[in-house]
Structures are given as structure tokens and as C-alpha cells.
Amino acid sequence: MKRVKLTVAYDGTHYHGWQIQPEGDTIEAELNRHLSELLKEEIHVTGASRTDAGVHALGNVAVFNTQARMPVDKIAIAMNTRLPSDIRIQKSEQVPETFHPRFCRVRKTYRYQIWNRPVQNPLVSRYSTFYYYPLDAEKMDKAAHYLLGRHDFSSFCTAMPDRPNHVRTIEEISVRREGDMITLQITGDGFLYNMVRIIAGTLLRVGGGQMKPEEMKTVLEAKDRSLAGDTARPEGLTLMGIEYLDDKQRG
């Protein structure tokens, strides 16, 4: 038995997210179907991040066990000839049997892109959120920095009854403007449900002048979701990558 880790990139535009749903295509279902056909045994992957409908990834992670003899590094190549063009396995590698993509120390990086101009650009609209009114990216960057470090992020998540612990650590966060594109990049040890999109939605308020950068601290400390901004649209969000930190859990 071999345990295999896949690094998966996808354009989430046409998917109902990662996790298998009763209806609609999902990344998990595509992987299970094509892996099962390729390896001629029933495969059920375990994903690292269950991204939502419309969210993209450059480096999500899926793990599965197989009895197949195919060399592990060839699985990526063989899968890429079968998968739809909006999903591509970047790498397939063997990992220890104890490796679990969710229950180990990680560093995850997300990017949230905002196209800030009075007119939409069809060449970036799949991977960014369109925002008509001018935004001050420097103020957004200043506000974002109040989130650095270890905090209870209850203000910035959609509550899930089975996951009461809202303490996470943000290691790096920045907001930069390049021309008409504003990019929020955020790295941390884990993210709560909708956390990056709620942070983005709150930063949009700061950028538009409805909220002062310093108020980010107040919102964080209140642990009250109603004080933060809206959950920003999914198309701007991309899971850039997941780094596994414990040696024995590394791919």
C-alpha cells in the first residue's frame, strides 16, 4: 500500500467547490472518478482545504492510498491526460502512511485579487473581484496589519457549530496595488470558514473610506461577526499553496 499526495491546481469557476455535493461538479468528485479509472480501484481522496464554489487553487493538496503499481510520480502525468482542462495535478509524490493533509502543522497562503477600475477587464475577471469605486490600497494594507499574529478571529468567520476554536495565527499579510489590480496576500497556520473572504470584504470598507484602518483592531477584539464587512465574492480568491512543516509529514 502506498500513500500518495497530489498537489492540485484548478480554475474553480465552473465547480461547486472542492467537496462532493449531491448535485453539481466538484474537484473532489473529478479526482475520485479519474483516479479510480486510472488505478482500477476505488479511490476516495482526502483534501487539505475544502474550497468553496468559484474559489481557485494553485496548490491545494489531496491524499489517498493505493495498491496500484504505477510509479507515484507518473500518476500526475497520467491524470493530466484524463482530467478536464481546468484541473491540473502539479505533482504526485509518496508520503508516509501517517500523513494526513489536515491534521498536521501547515503554512497556508491565500491571495485575494480586486480589479479596481470603473470598467471590468474580461482578461482578469475570472480571477479577481470587480470593484467600481476607487480604493486606497495603502489604507487597506495598514488595516490588514492589525490582524498579524495569534488572535481569536470570531469576527472574521462564518460560525460552524462543530469547530468552536477560532484562534489562528496570521504570519504574513499585505495589500499591494499594481496598476488597477489590488492583491491581498495572507499566510497563516490555518483559516476559518470564509475567513479570507470576510477579511477582504472588511478591507474593501477600509479602502473605500467607510471604515478607518485603526477600526480593524476594534472589529478583531469584539469577536463579533456583525462588525466586519461582507463576505467578498469567491472569484477573487485563490489558495496559492500549503507548506507542511513537520519533517515526517512532508511530501
Added chain:
Amino acid sequence: MKRVKLTVAYDGTHYHGWQIQPEGDTIEAELNRHLSELLKEEIHVTGASRTDAGVHALGNVAVFNTQARMPVDKIAIAMNTRLPSDIRIQKSEQVPETFHPRFCRVRKTYRYQIWNRPVQNPLVSRYSTFYYYPLDAEKMDKAAHYLLGRHDFSSFCTAMPDRPNHVRTIEEISVRREGDMITLQITGDGFLYNMVRIIAGTLLRVGGGQMKPEEMKTVLEAKDRSLAGDTARPEGLTLMGIEYLDDKQRG
């Protein structure tokens, strides 16, 4: 009567190019249809560049005459609520009655993007050409510089019987690598049919080592299409913009 210039951006993935065809959607047909509906008169636009199927644009130009009273700058806004999401008018402005988008001095800029990595990336695949084998971007840049200036570009065009003049001036050209993306950017006073894609295809040969940078000069001077590389795929090509140089023709 007013003469109106539109600056048009589009994702060409699902179009049969700019020019109206007996079958299949085209950018020109979409503009004519929605302009005619909006302005309640029959409109036929004249385009600056008849981009091919699958080619994109950030700043192509279309011109038309209208009797409508709608303020010219509002036409862009009104059109963007009607057009499919992969076409967006960036600007609408009044121009002199003598303005013709093709018969005046211009500076056009094209970009050709190549994703150079053994695995495709679904987040860039709509706007770049995938190239598996390693490419040397510095050699490509060196080769590209032999094309600078005023030359007969017969080696780099698909012949069109009605357009015998193959002399054009390339004012700027560069090939740069940023991570796995290689970008050819080229500015000139006009481009022959398939010219940028044939230049890109020839540079791919140089980058892959099948041709030396210096041989670019030989190919150029031979005025023989058969010595240049293949016409590179359309999805990597984007018409970035068209600058009109004569004052009285400017928008």
C-alpha cells in the same frame, strides 16, 4: 451625425475572431447587434485589427457613425450592461468625421505569453500557450532584437494576395521571463497577417535550442516564410493597445 470610437477589451476564447463570419460568434457581430439595439439604428462598426479566432484584446478599436442623441461617453456604460461578460468597452469617445481606425499612423502593441513548465496551470491557460520543454528566454530576447527597425517581414507573415507590401517597422521588442511565464512584447507601426504568432513560433525554436539567435537575421533577410517557425497558437496572443499618432485623428 457623430463618429464614435470604442476601445474594446475581450477574452477571445469563445469567439471566431473579430470579423463577421457566416457561422460562429464574432466580436464585430456582437458589437453591431448590441449597438444597433441600444441606439435603435443599424450600426456597422469598422475595426482597427481583425484579430483571429482565440486571440484576446485589451485595447482593440472600433468606429461607427450614429444619429443617436445619447452622450458619447455613456455608450460604453450602456453597452457593458448588454454585452456578454467576455467583452467590455473600456471607453467611448467622439472623434472627427475623417477618423479611420486603419488608415492612419498608429503604434500597436501586442503581447505573446508562454507558460513554460512541464505542467499546465489552469489559472493562466486561457491567456498563454503551454510549452513543456525548457526555453532560454535570454536567447529568445537576443534573437528578437534582430527584428528591430524597418524591414520586409515576408518571412514572418501568411501571404495575402491583396496586401503585397510587407515592409513594417518594429519599434520595441523584448522577451522576459518571470517565474514560469515568458512574455514577448512587441510594438510597431503595423503587423502583417499572423506576424506576431510567426515571430513567437520562431522564437520558440530559438528558446528550445533548434535555432541560434543569430539565425533570426538570416530568416528575416531571406524573405521566405518557410524558413521561420510555425505560427504559434492563438491563445497566447493579446492586442494590448493601439495609439493613434496624428493629432487630428486622435480620440
